[in-house]
Amino acid sequence: MIKSSVAPVFWDDERSRLQLVDQLALPDNYVLLTMESVNDIAHAIKAMIVRGAPAIGITAAFGVYYAAREAWKSHDKAALIRNAKDLLAQTRPTAVNLFWALDRMMACVEKHISDATPDAILCEAKQILKEDYDMNLAMAEHGADAIGNVKNILTHCNAGALATAGLGTALGVIRAIDARLKDNGESLHVWVDETRPYLQGARLTSWELMQDGVDCTLITDNMAAHFMKQGLVDAVIVGADRIARNGDFANKIGTYGLAVLAAYHRIPFYVAAPSSTFDANMATGDDIVIEERAPSEVVVINGKRIAPDGVKARHPAFDVTPHQLVTGIITPDGVLRFSDK
Numbered sequence: 001m002i003k004s005s006v007a008p009v010f011w012d013d014e015r016s017r018l019q020l021v022d023q024l025a026l027p028d029n030y031v032l033l034t035m036e037s038v039n040d041i042a043h044a045i046k047a048m049i050v051r052g053a054p055a056i057g058i059t060a061a062f063g064v065y066y067a068a069r070e071a072w073k074s075h076d077k078a079a080l081i082r083n084a085k086d087l088l089a090q091t092r093p094t095a096v097n098l099f100w101a102l103d104r105m106m107a108c109v110e111k112h113i114s115d116a117t118p119d120a121i122l123c124e125a126k127q128i129l130k131e132d133y134d135m136n137l138a139m140a141e142h143g144a145d146a147i148g149n150v151k152n153i154l155t156h157c158n159a160g161a162l163a164t165a166g167l168g169t170a171l172g173v174i175r176a177i178d179a180r181l182k183d184n185g186e187s188l189h190v191w192v193d194e195t196r197p198y199l200q201g202a203r204l205t206s207w208e209l210m211q212d213g214v215d216c217t218l219i220t221d222n223m224a225a226h227f228m229k230q231g232l233v234d235a236v237i238v239g240a241d242r243i244a245r246n247g248d249f250a251n252k253i254g255t256y257g258l259a260v261l262a263a264y265h266r267i268p269f270y271v272a273a274p275s276s277t278f279d280a281n282m283a284t285g286d287d288i289v290i291e292e293r294a295p296s297e298v299v300v301i302n303g304k305r306i307a308p309d310g311v312k313a314r315h316p317a318f319d320v321t322p323h324q325l326v327t328g329i330i331t332p333d334g335v336l337r338f339s340d341k
């Protein structure tokens with residue numbers, strides 16, 4: 001069975017607390033942080049202690065439960081929970097899974113607002129966690145079937161267990177392909193883009209793959225074309241943070257350029273995402289709001305300035321890839337292919 005030794009979100013039933021892997025501490029240190037309040041959870045999402053669209057949604061779902069637990073004895077509990085929901089909604093604007101999870105949790109709150117305890121709210125958050133893992137398993141199998149037993153895959157950012165309930169979207173597919181190859185006495189090799197400026201590939205994806213014994217090589221983002229030209233990339237697979245109705249999708253900055261390179265070199269380019277990443281309210285990628293993060297994240301790495309003091313910088317955290325550049329979108333129900341390429 002496909003599995004991962006890594007997961008970012010844990011619910012401790014004994015202590016009734018949410019625990020998160022501090023992804024800012026990786027790869028040097030594995031640290032579990034205990035969330036004590038809704039404010040803690042909002043900060044963890046905003047500061048990217050937890051990141052990845054599915055994991056953000058899961059974490060926010062437990063945030064709604066925290067709010068419910070704190071407000072349940074109040075005569076104004078509905079308003080208090082809505083305020084907490086608004087706080088969580090303001091943390092990251094691009095990943096639609098956040099808003100999907102908050103809407104689902106608020107529907108559960110409305111249904112159970114008269115219950116003696118908020119236990120049903122906790123059950124709903126746990127269900128979102130379980131469903132995400134189950135969707136990752138389904139995507140892994142569909143993706144492995146679609147891509148086949150290729151030998152070299154390139155991935156960007158971290159769409160792995162650390163970005164989900166466990167296993168991963170893009171890395172779930174990679175794990176499934178690797179498992180099938182190993183059953184035949186072969187193995188997969190993964191090119192890992194470092195993913196500037198936040199280095200999710202360097203810090204997180206390479207760490208995940210090494211934990212599970214998947215052969216990988218870290219490269220800087222501007223090396224991808226070189227290895228494609230040499231014929232050393234058989235397929236590209238990435239995750240997504242929001243997918244519009246026409247198949248355009250937002251993902252970590254640098255994804256669009258990678259898709260253009262793959263198209264030029266005639267390399268299949270796949271996206272893996274759960275149903276919660278699809279946004280029916282977005283007709284095309286032009287409608288997707290792109291989060292702009294602090295310029296300091298571009299000019300400072302691990303506390304070390306790498307550019308002249310006072311230089312201007314920009315940090316759009318995501319870009320949008322047109323659906324015409326996508327070979328297929330791997331979902332829990334199969335692979336979607338758009339006809340107007």
